[in-house]
Each structure stands twice: as C-alpha cells, then as structure tokens.
Amino acid sequence: MVAYFVDTLPHFLAYFAAAAGLAVAFLAAYVLITPHREFALIGQGNTAAAAQVTGTFLGFAVPVAMVIGHSVSIPDMLMWGAVAAVVQLAVFLVIARLVFRAVSQKIAEDCMASGVFVGGMGLGFGVLQAACMVP
Structure with missing residues (x-):
C-alpha cells in the first residue's frame, strides 16, 4: 500500500498543481470580464459578490473535477478545463448583457438576490456541463 502511494503521489501533485493553476487563471479571467471588482467588494463585506464568485467558481470546479477523473493526461484535462x-x-x-443588465450594479450594491442568481446559474450550468463531459 505504501509503495502504491509513493508511486501515485507525483501524479496527484501534477494534476492538483495543474488544476490549481487553471483555477487561478479562471478566477483572474472572470474578475476581468465583470464590471464590478468582486474581491474588493468581498473585502468590504459584500455578501452578494461572495455568493456570485463562490457559485461561479463551483460551477467551474465541478466540471474540472469530473474531467480530472476521466482525462487521459494533464493536457487533456487542461483543454477540457478551458472549455469549463x-x-x-x-x-x-449572457446574464449581464441579455437577461439582467443591471446585475453587476446590483451585486456592487450588495443585492443578495442578484449574487445568488448569478452564482446559482454558474453552478447549475457547471453541473450540466460536467454531465456532458463524461465519455
């Protein structure tokens, strides 16, 4: 059992490092496309921004987790992670430009309903795409 652990630990570390890097890149891209500054708002105690980012991040992490379990290599996982x-x-x-144009302003104003809506939609679509990413 110990030998198996020692043999597989480098694979775990490689996948985890790649997934963590992908997650950081996703969060950086996400906060760049949103008009409000989530992390500054969260630092000020804005719960709507926290709900939005948390739900969206989970919506990204769920399909990436599914892909990690089914990928054949780290590059394969990274490509499907980029799709997520x-x-x-x-x-x-789509939400901010077509469905609910004031959502960014509402989140900046700490409207919890807006933060939960955006985060929930992100999580829901993440679960759907996770199901579609399994061969």
Missing part, C-alpha cells in the same frame, strides 16, 4: 472556463464566462456575459 469559457462556459462560465459565457454564462456571466
């Missing part, structure tokens, strides 16, 4: 990121970015853009 693009879907989450698109979800926000």
